[in-house]
Amino acid sequence: MMLGLLVAISAVACFESSYADAVSITTVTVPYHNYYVLAADRPWDPTWVNRVEIRCEYTISPAPATPPTITWLRGTFADREVVYKWSSSGEVYVHPEFAGRVSVESRTRPTLVLFNERTWVDRYWCRVTNEEQPDEFGTDEESCGFWYVGIGYNLPKLLATVHLDKTPVHVDAGGTVQLNCTGVPDGRMATIFWVKGPSCTQGGSCDSYETVIHKSSGWGETETITVSPNFAGRVSLATRGVSITPTLTITDIRPRDAGRYWCSINYPDDRYSSSFGRWNRGAQSVVILVNDPVTEPTCADKADGKYQHPADCAQFYTCSGGLSYGTNTCPAGLVFNQDLQLCDWANNVICL
Numbered sequence: 001m002m003l004g005l006l007v008a009i010s011a012v013a014c015f016e017s018s019y020a021d022a023v024s025i026t027t028v029t030v031p032y033h034n035y036y037v038l039a040a041d042r043p044w045d046p047t048w049v050n051r052v053e054i055r056c057e058y059t060i061s062p063a064p065a066t067p068p069t070i071t072w073l074r075g076t077f078a079d080r081e082v083v084y085k086w087s088s089s090g091e092v093y094v095h096p097e098f099a100g101r102v103s104v105e106s107r108t109r110p111t112l113v114l115f116n117e118r119t120w121v122d123r124y125w126c127r128v129t130n131e132e133q134p135d136e137f138g139t140d141e142e143s144c145g146f147w148y149v150g151i152g153y154n155l156p157k158l159l160a161t162v163h164l165d166k167t168p169v170h171v172d173a174g175g176t177v178q179l180n181c182t183g184v185p186d187g188r189m190a191t192i193f194w195v196k197g198p199s200c201t202q203g204g205s206c207d208s209y210e211t212v213i214h215k216s217s218g219w220g221e222t223e224t225i226t227v228s229p230n231f232a233g234r235v236s237l238a239t240r241g242v243s244i245t246p247t248l249t250i251t252d253i254r255p256r257d258a259g260r261y262w263c264s265i266n267y268p269d270d271r272y273s274s275s276f277g278r279w280n281r282g283a284q285s286v287v288i289l290v291n292d293p294v295t296e297p298t299c300a301d302k303a304d305g306k307y308q309h310p311a312d313c314a315q316f317y318t319c320s321g322g323l324s325y326g327t328n329t330c331p332a333g334l335v336f337n338q339d340l341q342l343c344d345w346a347n348n349v350i351c352l
C-alpha cells in the first residue's frame with residue numbers, strides 16, 4: 001500500500017488546485033419531484049396492471065472510476081427506510097416487503113419500477129452516492145410522491161412544492177450567498193426548514209443532518225424561527241409582503257459552510273387536509289463551494305522537505321534551500337502525512 005501511495009504522489013501533476021476543484025459533485029433529478037405518481041385501481045378492466053415507474057436521473061462531475069451506489073428509500077426526509085439498494089460493489093438489497101415486485105432499470109438510469117404497491121400514500125427517494133466521495137458533496141437525492149386510489153378518483157390536495165436551482169454556488173469566504181427556494185403559495189402557513197448534510201456517523205450510516213434554520217407553521221400561532229448555533233446571526237429567510245419565503249441568505253461565509261443545503265417545506269396536515277400528510281415534504285439540495293483565498297505558506301527557515309498545507313491538509317508544498325517549489329494536491333481521498341512525507345489515508349493523519 002505504501003508503495004502504491006508513493007507512486008500516486010509522483011504521478012500528481014505540479015499545478016495549483018483549490019479545494020473546490022478537488023470535489024466531485026453528485027446531482028440527482030427526479031423529473032416529477034413536485035408531483036406524484038398515481039396508481040388508480042380499475043377493477044372492471046382486466047388489462048389493468050398496478051405498475052408505477054418513478055424516474056430518476058443523475059450526473060456526477062467529475063465522474064468517478066467506480067459506479068455509484070443507487071438507493072431508493074420511502075418515507076419522509078427524517079424517517080425513511082431502504083426499499084432497494086444497488087451497491088457500488090454490485091450487491092443488491094431488496095426490502096422483504098418488496099420482494100419480487102421492485103426493480104431498477106439500470107445503474108445509469110435508475111428508474112424505480114414497482115408492482116402491486118397499494119400503500120395509500122407514500123414518498124419515494126432516489127439517492128445516488130459516489131463511493132469515492134461519500135460525503136455531502138457526493139450524495140444527493142430527490143423524491144416523488146406516490147398516491148394509490150381505489151374506486152373513484154379522489155386526488156390529493158395542496159402539494160408542498162420546492163424549486164431550487166441545483167447549479168453549485170461558488171462564494172468567497174466572507175461573502176454572502178442567497179439560495180432561492182420557491183414554490184410555497186403562502187409561507188406563513190408552511191413549515192420551512194433548511195438542513196445541511198448528510199454527514200456520516202461512526203456506525204457508517206450517512207443520514208445525519210444539521211438543521212440550519214427552521215420556521216414553524218404560523219397558522220393561528222406565532223411563527224417561530226430556530227437557527228443552528230453554527231449559523232447564529234448569519235442566516236435569514238426572505239420575506240414577500242407579510243409572508244416568509246423559503247429563500248435563505250447566509251452572510252459572512254466561512255470555509256466550513258461548504259457543503260450541501262436542503263430546502264424543504266411542509267403544511268401541517270391537520271390544519272390543511274393536504275391529504276399527503278407528512279409525506280407532503282419534498283426537498284431539493286444545492287452545493288455551496290467556498291473559495292478560501294489561501295495565503296501561500298513560506299519556506300523561509302524551513303528544512304528541505306514536504307510540508308502539509310496549513311489551509312488544506314490534502315495539499316502539500318515542497319521546500320528546498322529555503323525556497324518553495326510549489327503546492328501539490330494528494331490523490332482524491334488522501335491527505336498529506338508530514339511524518340512519512342507521503343499522501344496517506346485520512347485516519348492515519350492529523351491535520352496540523
Ligand SMILES: *[C@@H]1O[C@H](CO)[C@@H](O)[C@H](O)[C@H]1NC(C)=O
Pocket residue numbers: 165169178179180
Ligand atoms: C438568487 O436570486 C438573486 C436575486 O435574483 C440573485 O442575485 C442570486 O444570484 C440568486 N442566487 C443563486 C444561488 O442563484
